[in-house]
Amino acid sequence: MSAWVIKGAAPYGEEPTDLVVRDGVLSTGPAPKGAQVLDAAGLVVLPGLVDLHTHLREPGREDAETVETGSRAAAQGGYTAVHAMANTDPVADTAGVVEQVWRLGREAGLVDVRPVGAVTVGLAGERLAELGAMADSAARVRIFSDDGKPVHDPQLMRRALEYVKAFDGVIAQHAEEPKLTAGAQMNEGVVAARLGLTGWPAAAEEAMIARDVLLTAHVGSRLHVCHVSTAGSVDILRWAKAKGTRVTAEVTPHHLLLTDDLAETYDPVYKVNPPLRTAEDVAALRDGLADGTIDAIATDHAPHALEDKETEWGAARPGMLGLETALSVAVLAMLETGLLDWRGLALRMSATPARIGGLAPSTLDEGAPASFTLVDPAAHWTPDPAASASRSRNTPYAGRELPARVVATFLRGEPTVLDGKAVR
Numbered sequence: 001m002s003a004w005v006i007k008g009a010a011p012y013g014e015e016p017t018d019l020v021v022r023d024g025v026l027s028t029g030p031a032p033k034g035a036q037v038l039d040a041a042g043l044v045v046l047p048g049l050v051d052l053h054t055h056l057r058e059p060g061r062e063d064a065e066t067v068e069t070g071s072r073a074a075a076q077g078g079y080t081a082v083h084a085m086a087n088t089d090p091v092a093d094t095a096g097v098v099e100q101v102w103r104l105g106r107e108a109g110l111v112d113v114r115p116v117g118a119v120t121v122g123l124a125g126e127r128l129a130e131l132g133a134m135a136d137s138a139a140r141v142r143i144f145s146d147d148g149k150p151v152h153d154p155q156l157m158r159r160a161l162e163y164v165k166a167f168d169g170v171i172a173q174h175a176e177e178p179k180l181t182a183g184a185q186m187n188e189g190v191v192a193a194r195l196g197l198t199g200w201p202a203a204a205e206e207a208m209i210a211r212d213v214l215l216t217a218h219v220g221s222r223l224h225v226c227h228v229s230t231a232g233s234v235d236i237l238r239w240a241k242a243k244g245t246r247v248t249a250e251v252t253p254h255h256l257l258l259t260d261d262l263a264e265t266y267d268p269v270y271k272v273n274p275p276l277r278t279a280e281d282v283a284a285l286r287d288g289l290a291d292g293t294i295d296a297i298a299t300d301h302a303p304h305a306l307e308d309k310e311t312e313w314g315a316a317r318p319g320m321l322g323l324e325t326a327l328s329v330a331v332l333a334m335l336e337t338g339l340l341d342w343r344g345l346a347l348r349m350s351a352t353p354a355r356i357g358g359l360a361p362s363t364l365d366e367g368a369p370a371s372f373t374l375v376d377p378a379a380h381w382t383p384d385p386a387a388s389a390s391r392s393r394n395t396p397y398a399g400r401e402l403p404a405r406v407v408a409t410f411l412r413g414e415p416t417v418l419d420g421k422a423v424r
């Protein structure tokens with residue numbers, strides 16, 4: 001196992017110091033003989049980022065992404081752990097499939113891949129999947145989600161919330177009332193009306209969140225709300241938290257930055273579910289993230305093959321890449337606006353998602369696993385889809401200058417990324 005001295009890095013952007021990596025953990029003692037030195041002057045060091053919401057597409061759509069290519073994109077984005085959503089083919093609704101994804105993650109060795117288990121068999125919303133078997137499997141599943149679809153039946157949702165209490169699991173809900181979103185192509189509002197596209201109303205998200213926080217409070221369980229996108233959702237979450245309901249929520253980088261008027265380009269790269277909303281929603285999401293109403297930033301990294309994305313708006317699959325650009329977009333939306341500092345950003349991109357997923361605490365303390373990311377806060381870069389580590393190309397930030405860049409990532413003492421490139 002290699003030893004490293006990370007010279008002059010600034011933990012959370014505060015006082016620079018030397019970090020010593022020995023036997024896979026952080027120490028402050030003298031550097032061991034033969035330690036490799038990484039000059040980190042001017043760089044910010046954060047605990048390795050943790051994503052609660054990643055689509056790795058394997059098994060089933062390896063043409064769009066594999067566990068390995070998604071892991072490489074994650075490492076290059078500063079992540080050391082990702083939660084892989086269950087809407088694969090076959091669906092991750094059994095111990096066998098979640099163990100397969102977990103094993104592929106271990107073989108890739110670039111990030112910890114934590115499978116998310118489906119709530120219902122085949123994501124069909126009709127009967128509960130083997131939640132207990134997935135929790136007891138080698139993959140130790142703690143988050144369950146039918147993401148891509150909501151758990152629509154309230155009785156089934158109640159039973160799922162009751163079931164996961166036994167092992168402190170959490171149900172992560174894709175909050176969407178499908179009867180209200182039938183045929184929806186973008187956010188319901190003035191832009192949709194102008195373009196003549198069917199709208200996805202904010203109330204379809206808010207109604208489902210309201211129902212679920214009431215069920216969660218009744219059961220005394222844990223709910224996590226995926227990709228919150230509206231100002232009204234933030235209000236409901238604020239109310240639920242004030243009542244002491246055990247609800248957490250995430251927001252994506254793109255919902256913190258992009259707005260629904262981008263649909264006017266008819267470029268399907270901007271088609272996403274839930275859809276991009278209005279500038280007022282973006283402002284409310286930023287405020288909700290800053291004041292802790294929204295707990296975490298999660299990418300909803302959604303790679304799609306060219307034929308599924310480079311088509312007309314109506315036929316294109318929703319979703320965009322996110323792992324390689326998340327930190328930069330978060331810096332743009334939250335740091336450069338003064339709403340968060342580096343410590344606040346690290347809490348929302350590392351420590352809190354780790355806690356929600358039941359992972360070991362993310363810290364830079366002595367004795368902690370040496371899983372961290374080094375960021376150049378002064379860098380500016382322009383994402384090039386052709387250079388992405390992902391197998392897909394659907395990034396909305398192509399050709400757009402972004403601030404801050406991940407320079408290196410370490411996973412338990414071994415570099416996965418050096419000089420901005422994955423080491424393997």
Ligand SMILES: [Zn+2]
Nearest residue numbers: 147148174226
């Ligand atoms: Zn979703």
